[in-house]
Amino acid sequence: MSRLFQFARQWKPIIKEGFSQSFLIAKFLCLLHVTNTHVCTPVLVYGPSMLPTLNLTGDVVLVEHLSQKFGKVGPGEVVVVRSPENPRKTVTKRIVAVEGESVTFLVEPALSDRSHTVVVPRGHVWIQGDNIYSSRDSRQFGPVPYGLILGKAFWRVWPPDGFGSL
Amino acid sequence: MSRLFQFVRQWKPIIKEGFSQSFLIAKFLCLLHVTNTHVCTPVLVYGPSMLPTLNLTGDVVLVEHLSQKFGKVGPRHVVVVRSPENPRKTVTKRIVAVEGESVTFLVEPALSDRSHTVVVPRGHVWIQGDNIYSSRDSRQFGPVPYGLILGKAFWRVWPPDGFGSL
Numbered sequence: 001m002s003r004l005f006q007f008a009r010q011w012k013p014i015i016k017e018g019f020s021q022s023f024l025i026a027k028f029l030c031l032l033h034v035t036n037t038h039v040c041t042p043v044l045v046y047g048p049s050m051l052p053t054l055n056l057t058g059d060v061v062l063v064e065h066l067s068q069k070f071g072k073v074g075p076g077e078v079v080v081v082r083s084p085e086n087p088r089k090t091v092t093k094r095i096v097a098v099e100g101e102s103v104t105f106l107v108e109p110a111l112s113d114r115s116h117t118v119v120v121p122r123g124h125v126w127i128q129g130d131n132i133y134s135s136r137d138s139r140q141f142g143p144v145p146y147g148l149i150l151g152k153a154f155w156r157v158w159p160p161d162g163f164g165s166l
Numbered sequence: 167m168s169r170l171f172q173f174v175r176q177w178k179p180i181i182k183e184g185f186s187q188s189f190l191i192a193k194f195l196c197l198l199h200v201t202n203t204h205v206c207t208p209v210l211v212y213g214p215s216m217l218p219t220l221n222l223t224g225d226v227v228l229v230e231h232l233s234q235k236f237g238k239v240g241p242r243h244v245v246v247v248r249s250p251e252n253p254r255k256t257v258t259k260r261i262v263a264v265e266g267e268s269v270t271f272l273v274e275p276a277l278s279d280r281s282h283t284v285v286v287p288r289g290h291v292w293i294q295g296d297n298i299y300s301s302r303d304s305r306q307f308g309p310v311p312y313g314l315i316l317g318k319a320f321w322r323v324w325p326p327d328g329f330g331s332l
Contacts, residue, residue: 030197071253123249147253
């Protein structure tokens with residue numbers, strides 16, 4: 001029994017130190033997470049749908065979340081949205097039109113000249129990739145509710161020769 | 167000059183104390199916010215669209231966010247979703263069908279018996295209020311992307327005679 005007490009007495013300050021360091025790390029991660037989710041976060045985007053604006057093999061862009069909260073995200077801006085087809089996936093596209101505007105788009109640009117006109121309903125936006133020949137966007141899955149927009153991509157960080165605003 | 171130094175020397179510990187207390191409060195609010203957004207939060211819901219499950223004049227329910235993150239939100243759950251019509255508003259309805267299922271619903275139950283059948287597309291859910299005579303839901307704005315679901319309401323806290331699981 002006394003050997004157990006001795007053992008506990010020996011380890012107690014080390015365990016206390018361990019806990020306080022863990023709390024410090026937890027508080028830092030909490031702060032990092034809140035900043036990432038609500039202020040600004042780097043995101044790796046890849047794929048051919050936003051050529052030539054974004055590279056095929058992957059760019060790191062900074063995405064800020066404040067514009068989206070204040071409703072200041074509009075046409076011509078590159079946004080990161082949660083995919084309406086797969087909620088675990090995020091897609092990066094450009095906003096072409098907002099609610100109330102009318103969009104005319106080519107349904108299948110590689111195959112025909114057929115175009116279609118749609119009015120964007122209230123509370124929705126119309127997103128399209130810059131590379132319309134190889135992009136799955138609102139032309140396939142329809143207008144996207146504004147609530148799915150996660151943030152606006154405004155600055156490219158990697159690769160270094162593309163460093164600068166989008 | 168020396169009076170100025172005296173003044174600063176007098177106030178410096180008080181300002182330091184003020185800053186450290188503010189940081190403590192900021193850390194607590196940070197933790198509270200993370201818990202509210204990602205674990206569980208109380209929400210005041212009101213309106214006639216979920217009678218008799220939820221009252222007209224307002225109930226406080228606990229909404230947990232973990233089920234939604236793990237994709238465990240399904241039919242017959244009451245969920246809080248961001249409105250597809252107005253991104254600043256949240257609505258509380260019941261999930262009637264998930265992706266791939268076919269929904270048959272009364273288009274205007276107060277006026278006629280006409281019903282309509284829709285297949286819920288991939289990545290979407292169909293939500294309806296329990297009080298279909300007075301509810302604006304998927305019958306009006308269509309299937310809702312899963313990404314707009316904020317959380318699942320599982321426990322009513324107020325009024326006290328309704329205390330218990332939903």
